[in-house]
Amino acid sequence: MGHWLVIDLEATTEEGGWPLEEMEIIEIGASLVHSDGHEVDHFQRFVRPQRRPYLTSFCRELTHISQPDVDKAAPLTRVWPQFERWLLTHKPRLIGWASWGEYDRRQFEQDWQRHKLVSCLSRVPHLNLKRRFAEVRQLARPVGLNTALQLAGLQFSGQQHRALVDARNTARLLPLVLTT
Template sequence: MLVVDVEATCWAGRPPDGETSEIIEIGLCELDVESGRRMGKHSILVRPERSSVSEFCTSLTTLTPEQVAGGVTYAEACRLLRKDFRSRDRVWASYGDYDRKQFERQGAYPFGPRHLNVKTLFALTRNLPREVGLAEALRIAGLPLEGTHHRGDDDAWNIAALLAGILLSARR
C-alpha cells in the first residue's frame, strides 16, 4: 500500500490574484500491509507553475521558494509515481480527502480508483465523535509525531504508523 501526503502552496488569507493552491511536495511511505512495516519514506518536490511559496507557507511546511524551484514539474511527479511507485496498481491512503481532491484539481491523476481515507477510518475505529487532526490522532494512538509536521514525507510516515496500527488490531 502507498501512503501519501501532499503539501501545497498556501497563504495566511486568500491567495494573491491569479494564484491558486498547487502541490509543492508529495510525501510517500510504502506500507507492508501484512506486517505493518513502513518501508522507507520519500519526498518528491514539485515546482509550482501557477503560484508562489509564501512566507506563511514556508513557516508551516519549512519548504522555501528556492527548494521547490528545484523540484520537478507536476506532470513529471505523476510519471514518477506511476513508474517508480506503481501508483495506479496499488491501494493508496491519505489522511483525509484533501490530498485526493488536490490531485484531482491539478489533473493528470496518478492513482488508480482505490483510495483509503485514514482520517475517517481512525475516527470510526476509535469511536470518536468527530475526525481529528493527524497530531491528535497520533496522541490518541500513543504514537510519537516523528519528523516535521506538515512535511510530506514525515506526515506520510506518521500516517502509515497510524494505519498499520489499525490494520494490525483488526486482525486480533
C-alpha cells in the same frame, strides 16, 4: 503480503487557507508499507508551482520548504511520470492507498484533470484514514494527525508539514484501523 501506499501532499497556501482550486502541490511524500505499517519503499519530490511560483511566508514557515527547494524542482507534469514509474514496480502488490483526510485525493484529482495526467491511483481504492480512525476509536468527530497519534500512544516523529514525514507518521496508524 500486500502493500498500502500512504501519501501526503504539501501545497501552496496562505494563512487562513486557500480554496482547493487555488492550491498547487509543492511536495509529494509517499510511504509504501506492509499492512503492519513497516515501510518497504518511499518517494519524495518537491514540485515547482506554476500559477503562483512564489511561496507565501506563511507557507514557507508552515512547511519548512524554502523558495529555492521549489525553484529548482520540476513542475508536476514532469514529477508525476517519475512517481508513476516508481509506483509501477509496486502496483502488483498494491492493496490501496491512504491519506489523512480527503484533501490529498481531491488535490490529486484536480491536478490530474488540470494537467491531463493519467494515474494508476485513480483505479486503486482510497482509504480516508482520518475518518476510519475516528470510526474505529468511536470519536465524536475526526481529529488531526498529531492528536490521533497521541490517542494511539505514539509521538509524532520528525518535522510536521513535510510530506514524507507526515506520510510516515500517518502510516503508523494504518495497522490500528486495518485490524478491526
